[in-house]
Amino acid sequence: MEGMLGQVPSWMENLAEPASEHSWGLFRDLNLGTDTELAAREKALIGVAVAAAINCPYCTYFHTEEARLSGVADAELKETVNLAADTKYFSTILHGNETDLDEFRTETDEIVEHIMEQQAAADD
Structure with a gap:
């Protein structure tokens, strides 16, 4: 160590x-x-996001500095934290409203399929 x-x-x-x-x-x-499997930069950004989501000042500081060592810019750190907040926000809504998980999965699969079709059409 x-x-x-x-x-x-x-x-x-x-x-x-x-x-x-x-x-x-x-x-x-x-x-x-x-x-x-993940690069140091990716692991550091995941660490920042999780640390922010669990409100841990120790982990937030460590992973932010780790991210900076990996070349992550301040704008990328801000976006990472915003993504963590977005996920936590919508998770609260989904859980609090007891959204049906099977219906959620079906809708998500349909959305992914639609986006893939749009991307394929744009590539043509």
């Missing part, structure tokens, strides 16, 4: 001993690892 981060962050010392090595491995391999 110290070799990769230059230090052992104090918050990592709060992990219970049976979980400390495992937790560091998850953090290292998923967040900082390069042998993953």
Whole structure:
């Protein structure tokens, strides 16, 4: 950890001993690892969005700085946070109104099919 981060962050010392090595491995391999399906930039933007959605100032700060290290511009960070807020907003509406999930899926599939048809027509 110290070799990769230059230090052992104090918050990592709060992990219970049976979980400390495992937790560091998850953090290292998923967040900082390069042998993953997502690029560092993509992972950082996901981190920013999730951190904003769960209202975690620690995660928001970390993932924002991580995103900046990956070359993410401030305008992209703002858009990422807005997308997270948009998802949380509509999730609240869907859950609060107990929207039928099967109907939602059917409508979404129809929308996707329509958009694909529009894109195919534009490509012709």
